[in-house]
Amino acid sequence: MRIAFLGLGRMGDPMARRLAGAFELAVYNRDVVKAQPFGLLGAKVAGSVREALEGAELAVTMLADDAAEEAITFGSGGLLEVMAPEAVHVSMSTIGIATSARLAEAHAAAGQGFVAAPVFGRPPAAASGQLWILAAGPEAQVARCQALFEALSQGVFPLGERAATAHAMKLAGNSLLVTVVEALSEAFAYGEKAGVAPETTLKILNTALLKSPLAEAYGGAVVRGDFEPAGFALRLGLKDVSLALRAAEALQAPMPVASVLHDRLLAAVAKGYGDQDLAALSRISREDAGL
Numbered sequence: 001m002r003i004a005f006l007g008l009g010r011m012g013d014p015m016a017r018r019l020a021g022a023f024e025l026a027v028y029n030r031d032v033v034k035a036q037p038f039g040l041l042g043a044k045v046a047g048s049v050r051e052a053l054e055g056a057e058l059a060v061t062m063l064a065d066d067a068a069e070e071a072i073t074f075g076s077g078g079l080l081e082v083m084a085p086e087a088v089h090v091s092m093s094t095i096g097i098a099t100s101a102r103l104a105e106a107h108a109a110a111g112q113g114f115v116a117a118p119v120f121g122r123p124p125a126a127a128s129g130q131l132w133i134l135a136a137g138p139e140a141q142v143a144r145c146q147a148l149f150e151a152l153s154q155g156v157f158p159l160g161e162r163a164a165t166a167h168a169m170k171l172a173g174n175s176l177l178v179t180v181v182e183a184l185s186e187a188f189a190y191g192e193k194a195g196v197a198p199e200t201t202l203k204i205l206n207t208a209l210l211k212s213p214l215a216e217a218y219g220g221a222v223v224r225g226d227f228e229p230a231g232f233a234l235r236l237g238l239k240d241v242s243l244a245l246r247a248a249e250a251l252q253a254p255m256p257v258a259s260v261l262h263d264r265l266l267a268a269v270a271k272g273y274g275d276q277d278l279a280a281l282s283r284i285s286r287e288d289a290g291l
Helices: 012-019 031-041 068-074 097-109 123-127 141-143 146-152 164-193 200-211 213-224 235-249 258-270 278-288
Strands: 003-004 025-027 058-061 088-091 113-116 131-135 153-158
Touching: 012 025, 012 031, 012 123, 025 031, 025 058, 025 146, 058 068, 058 153, 058 258, 068 097, 088 097, 097 141, 097 164, 097 235, 113 131, 113 141, 113 146, 131 146, 141 146, 146 153, 164 213, 164 235, 164 258, 164 278, 213 235, 213 278, 235 258, 235 278, 258 278
Parallel strands: 003 025, 003 058, 058 088, 088 113, 131 153
Antiparallel strands: none
């Protein structure tokens, strides 16, 4: 299978590395420096989207936001213009549901395939093929992605034929993720003021109450102050919660906790923490507590 992988950021790079050697791979990134090492892995380093898509059966996008996804799809020389009719655009980016629906509609009108397949997991999970994938789109097109999904994940959640459903659930999951980080951050600051070390608080909470890899990963990062390099940048968390709130308003589905989290994330970005890991949200709780 020939795959074009577009976007080599913190998640895209380890995901593409998983595919190198297992598939006939072409990679494209706006900053070509990030793409060059893939030549040593046997991948084709493309200088344009058009070059990357030559002969590709799947065009995978792993981009930062809606604007980047729309630019690479609708822009001059983008996917709509150069993708073969039988090819499938697999959007693994975290984008809004309106954008996802627009992409699905545009590709269908062009006779091309579109599958929404956002992922849960941090860069180490991407590197080891242990992501979780939410997949939605026409059944036959999702089936064509199975080998790709198997190489990248430990499991796939099928969510039906409406592509935007997968992106909706991704936003719901990321809202929960931010909720957990904020709750842990408050508990650590509270415990520290009461004389309990953060690592002890984490051990208690993750043993007696949460027992969650999410709490272990992000709680551990908070305890260690491990904020750089960012596995999931705080500013992207703000972007995702903003998208979730926008979708919730359209769906008339109140998310009051997410509204509070939006302001907490905005405060962290305003203080200059936006390019640090989401775990840096804990800095706001510590500052509020005078620590």
